[in-house]
Amino acid sequence: AAAKIAGVAKVHVADNAAYEHALAENVAPLIVDLMGHHDAFLAPATTTGKNVAPRVAALLDVAQLSDILSVEGEKTFTRPIYAGNAIATVESSDAKLVITVRGTAFEKAAAEGGSAAIEDVAGAGDAGLSSFVGAELAKSERPELTSAKVIVSGGRALKDSETFEQVILPLADKLGAAVGASRAAVDAGYVPNDYQVGQTGKIVAPEVYIAVGISGAIQHLAGMKDSKTIIAINKDEDAPIFQVADVGLVADLFTAVPELTGKL
Amino acid sequence: MKIIVPVKRVIDYNVKPRVKSDGTGVDLANVKMSMNPFDEIAVEEAIRLKEAGKAEEIIAVSVGPAKAQETLRTALAMGADRAILVETDEEVEPLAVAKILKAIVGEENPGLVILGKQAIDDDSNQTGQMLAALLGRPQGTFASKVEIDGDSVAVTREVDGGLETVKLAMPAIVTTDLRLNEPRYASLPNIMKAKKKPLDSKSPADYGVEIAPRLKTLKVSEPPVRQAGIKVEDVDALVAKLKEMGVA
Numbered sequence: 180a181a182a183k184i185a186g187v188a189k190v191h192v193a194d195n196a197a198y199e200h201a202l203a204e205n206v207a208p209l210i211v212d213l214m215g216h217h218d219a220f221l222a223p224a225t226t227t228g229k230n231v232a233p234r235v236a237a238l239l240d241v242a243q244l245s246d247i248l249s250v251e252g253e254k255t256f257t258r259p260i261y262a263g264n265a266i267a268t269v270e271s272s273d274a275k276l277v278i279t280v281r282g283t284a285f286e287k288a289a290a291e292g293g294s295a296a297i298e299d300v301a302g303a304g305d306a307g308l309s310s311f312v313g314a315e316l317a318k319s320e321r322p323e324l325t326s327a328k329v330i331v332s333g334g335r336a337l338k339d340s341e342t343f344e345q346v347i348l349p350l351a352d353k354l355g356a357a358v359g360a361s362r363a364a365v366d367a368g369y370v371p372n373d374y375q376v377g378q379t380g381k382i383v384a385p386e387v388y389i390a391v392g393i394s395g396a397i398q399h400l401a402g403m404k405d406s407k408t409i410i411a412i413n414k415d416e417d418a419p420i421f422q423v424a425d426v427g428l429v430a431d432l433f434t435a436v437p438e439l440t441g442k443l
Numbered sequence: 444m445k446i447i448v449p450v451k452r453v454i455d456y457n458v459k460p461r462v463k464s465d466g467t468g469v470d471l472a473n474v475k476m477s478m479n480p481f482d483e484i485a486v487e488e489a490i491r492l493k494e495a496g497k498a499e500e501i502i503a504v505s506v507g508p509a510k511a512q513e514t515l516r517t518a519l520a521m522g523a524d525r526a527i528l529v530e531t532d533e534e535v536e537p538l539a540v541a542k543i544l545k546a547i548v549g550e551e552n553p554g555l556v557i558l559g560k561q562a563i564d565d566d567s568n569q570t571g572q573m574l575a576a577l578l579g580r581p582q583g584t585f586a587s588k589v590e591i592d593g594d595s596v597a598v599t600r601e602v603d604g605g606l607e608t609v610k611l612a613m614p615a616i617v618t619t620d621l622r623l624n625e626p627r628y629a630s631l632p633n634i635m636k637a638k639k640k641p642l643d644s645k646s647p648a649d650y651g652v653e654i655a656p657r658l659k660t661l662k663v664s665e666p667p668v669r670q671a672g673i674k675v676e677d678v679d680a681l682v683a684k685l686k687e688m689g690v691a
Contacts, residue, residue, distance in 0.1 A: 200607075200609075202609065203572065203575075203582055203584075204575075204581050204582070207576065225603050226584075226585060226600075226601070226602040226603045227602070227603075229568050229572075229584070230572065230582070230584045230585075231572075232572075233537070233567075233568070233569035233570075233571075233572035233573045233576070234572045234573070234575060234576040234582065235576075236538070236569070236573065236576075237538060237541060237572070237573035237574075237576035237577050238576050240538075241538075241657065242536055242537075242538050242656075242657035242658050243537070243538075243567075243569050243573075244658070245566065245567045245568055245569060246566065255661065259566065259666070260469070260564065260565055260566055260663070261454070261460040261469055261563070261564060261566070262563060262566065263666060264459060264460045264462075264469075264666065265460060265462045265469050265663050265664070265665065265666065266663070266664050266665070266666050267660050267662070267663050268660070268661040268662045268663075268664070269658045269659065269660050269661065270658065270659045270661055271657065271658055271659075272657050272658070272659065273657050307612075308579075308580065308581035308611065308612050309581040309582075309609050309610065309611045309612070310609065310610045311607070311608075311609055311610075312597060312608040312609060312610050313607075313608050314602075314604075314605065314606065314607040314608070315605050315606040315607075316604040316605035316606075317604060317605040325603075329690055353691075354690060354691065362621070366622075371605070372587075372601060372621075372622055373601070373603065373604065373605055378563065378566070379620070379621050381603075386688075386690070387685075387688060387690050397459055398456070404666075404669065408688060409669075409672070410681070410684075410685075412681075416674075421672070421674070423669050423672075424672045425669075425670070425672040425673070426672055426673060426674075426675060426681065426684050427672060427673070427674040427675070428674070428675050428677075428678070428680075428681050429674060430677075430678070435678055438678045439678050439681060439682065442678060442679070442682045443682065443685070443691045
């Protein structure tokens with residue numbers, strides 16, 4: 180499928196059981212080998228990309244650029260610092276570039292229209308340092324948070340996990356939205372931690388972000404303030420979330436959200 | 444087994460950073476500084492491993508200005524045994540920090556190095572991975588659980604879809620995620636005791652590490668400001684807005 184993506188000239192395939200779970204110890208040397216005849220390595224700023232890219236950079240003895248927002252020149256990029264409260268423009272002086280890319284900052288390439296050559300590559304395989312034991316993936320039939328067009332997010336004000344489900348999920352289902360949460364809601368155990376939106380959770384930029392019962396701490400804003408439209412429902416009219424919200428409703432979420440769900 | 448815990452002095456996470464008007468950086472004059480929150484979690488985890496009898500000694504390390512001593516004293520007050528300050532007034536990039544840490548690991552031979560997953564100032568999320576690469580050792584990044592079993596360590600990692608567990612041969616590098624533990628507060632008697640614990644002062648040159656930056660910061664600017672929004676009176680008005688946007 181990668182060969183069909185518009186803009187891709189060549190696809191390298193390394194088919195080896197050692198690469199199955201993308202363990203950094205095994206994958207990084209493989210990429211370093213390929214960098215002999217490539218000038219730049221880019222990965223999405225996902226947990227996999229963030230795990231592997233710095234290891235590749237250090238093996239190549241180059242600095243890595245994290246989470247770039249734009250490409251300003253051949254070696255010049257912008258990236259967020261201080262939880263998105265400042266944007267740095269940086270220029271690399273290294274011969275090779277290793278970069279992770281913020282997915283929400285760039286348009287998706289067309290999945291069709293390309294015709295790339297496929298080339299098999301061999302890697303060293305298992306470095307013998309690490310092994311995969313198992314995974315516990317959260318089950319969800321809703322859209323994935325980082326690619327959803329609409330996100331409904333809940334905060335500490337939701338009280339407990341039952342209330343969170345009763346109030347947030349019907350609204351999300353009505354809108355075909357993904358469900359997110361603030362750190363407070365995650366720490367309080369209302370939802371699993373992969374729901375967390377923020378500096379230490381996921382960075383999202385949907386068309387519409389609906390923040391329900393979220394005060395809007397800077398760490399949370401870092402994860403969602405690039406959303407196209409932000410809607411806030413909060414009973415505290417001084418909550419900082421209203422400073423970034425395009426549309427705000429000062430109301431008790433326990434009456435307003437079910438009413439909203441009912442009227443959609 | 445020894446554990447090394449690198450800690451960084453950063454702007455306090457509750458402070459809203461202000462970009463300097465000349466675009467050269469963020470204004471850090473007279474701003475409250477603290478230990479990077481992820482590093483507190485790293486120190487806490489090391490102490491818990493020591494309390495469980497899995498480690499004998501905890502060495503806190505910081506690369507930064509003289510004031511980073513305060514951060515190291517905080518780590519000592521929490522329970523670290525001794526500290527090393529690699530003093531420099533220059534800004535040090537993750538790659539150079541990793542090289543300094545590599546040299547310290549060479550001298551101390553720890554079983555584990557536990558770092559925070561990222562510093563909340565540069566938001567790089569690189570140093571731990573780079574250290575693991577330079578040492579040729581395995582890495583357990585974004586850890587929410589760490590279990591030592593003989594000469595290997597099982598690390599449960601927070602990944603995008605949920606959790607993943609990997610087994611690493613020790614010595615290993617672990618970086619902490621937010622939910623690994625809840626860091627303890629240093630008590631007043633422990634803060635007093637920490638003042639007597641050993642703190643070595645070094646320089647990057649002592650380790651033969653060149654810290655000149657590879658990335659040049661051309662400019663630091665404010666993020667685009669959002670247009671002031673409106674408040675709607677009631678749910679009906681909100682529904683109308685959603686319809687206008689084509690969401691409902």
